[in-house]
Amino acid sequence: xxxxxxxxxxxxxxxxxxxxxxxKLAREGFKVAASARSIENLKKLSNExxxxxxxxxxxxxxxxxxxxxxxxxxxxxxxxxxxxxxxxNAAINQPTNSQNFSSQKMENIMNTNYVGTVxxxxxxxxxxxxxxxGKIAIVASLAGYIGxxxxxxxxxxxxxLISLCESLRSDxxxxxxxxxxxxxxxxxxxxxxxxxxxxxxLISSEKSAKYIYNGLQTNRFEIFYPxxxxxxxxxxRILPYFLLLxxxxxxxxxYSMRK
Ligand SMILES: NC(=O)c1ccc[n+]([C@@H]2O[C@H](COP(=O)([O-])OP(=O)(O)OC[C@H]3O[C@@H](n4cnc5c(N)ncnc54)[C@H](OP(=O)(O)O)[C@@H]3O)[C@@H](O)[C@H]2O)c1
Numbered sequence: 001x002x003x004x005x006x007x008x009x010x011x012x013x014x015x016x017x018x019x020x021x022x023x024k025l026a027r028e029g030f031k032v033a034a035s036a037r038s039i040e041n042l043k044k045l046s047n048e049x050x051x052x053x054x055x056x057x058x059x060x061x062x063x064x065x066x067x068x069x070x071x072x073x074x075x076x077x078x079x080x081x082x083x084x085x086x087x088x089n090a091a092i093n094q095p096t097n098s099q100n101f102s103s104q105k106m107e108n109i110m111n112t113n114y115v116g117t118v119x120x121x122x123x124x125x126x127x128x129x130x131x132x133x134g135k136i137a138i139v140a141s142l143a144g145y146i147g148x149x150x151x152x153x154x155x156x157x158x159x160x161l162i163s164l165c166e167s168l169r170s171d172x173x174x175x176x177x178x179x180x181x182x183x184x185x186x187x188x189x190x191x192x193x194x195x196x197x198x199x200x201x202l203i204s205s206e207k208s209a210k211y212i213y214n215g216l217q218t219n220r221f222e223i224f225y226p227x228x229x230x231x232x233x234x235x236x237r238i239l240p241y242f243l244l245l246x247x248x249x250x251x252x253x254x255y256s257m258r259k
Pocket of ligand 1: 064112139190
């Protein structure tokens with residue numbers, strides 16, 4: 001269960017999934033600390049939350065800057081009291097294939113999606129395990145199950161987060177800290193608005209917020225959605241390569257991408 005008396009910190013809350021979830025939680029009466037880089041977008045979020053039952057406090061934070069992550073964690077606790085739940089959601093994406101392959105781009109995406117998330121995890125794990133209390137939710141993606149075409153920069157970052165969660169879940173349980181892995185399918189947000197290919201089972205960010213909210217009220221390891229898409233991908237990922245690779249090849253033909 002989410003503890004209504006403690007605040008919830010969401011990273012990447014200025015747009016998309018994070019923003020809609022922050023508003024949903026505030027509507028339900030929670031105290032939310034919303035962080036991201038764009039102070040302008042955060043101010044808009046703060047204005048939208050004014051009449052809600054709960055509250056949203058905003059914090060400008062680039063998760064790539066480790067020392068700022070630690071000071072933001074401390075600032076949130078000073079302003080709002082103990083953080084009970086952390087939702088590590090911030091990420092970036094740029095469609096990538098063999099023709100626009102760039103190690104710099106790969107490094108940037110890995111630095112934000114994986115290293116940035118790990119930067120946030122450090123103070124969180126340190127404090128939560130000491131207190132023997134807390135919930136951590138990490139937003140990876142169903143795209144972390146398989147290396148999809150046009151996603152050679154993004155998929156590996158999400159696969160790394162899934163592996164990180166698998167590794168940490170039981171360890172943290174010993175300290176009464178619950179780790180949950182959130183794997184969304186396609187959700188309509190500024191991130192996916194850039195995609196030119198067909199996105200099967202695309203859902204709204206409001207629907208996504210509902211799935212995450214309901215999942216966070218449980219302690220189950222994985223919150224994945226939409227269900228049908230998730231189950232299709234769960235079957236695909238256990239296929240032997242001689243069956244999986246032709247499926248991935250057929251996606252190359254079907255979808256195109258912006259260079
Ligand atoms: N949309 C989908 O279909 C989908 C599917 C599966 C998983 N996901 C995952 O869901 C999460 C949210 O994605 P979204 O679709 O809502 O995308 P989005 O609208 O682009 O939101 C990404 C958020 O991350 C923040 N961010 C990016 N770089 C940051 C940095 N260095 N430091 C701090 N904040 C940073 C952005 O804010 P600023 O730019 O203001 O910093 C923004 O608030 C991501 O982890 C994404 O991988 C999305």
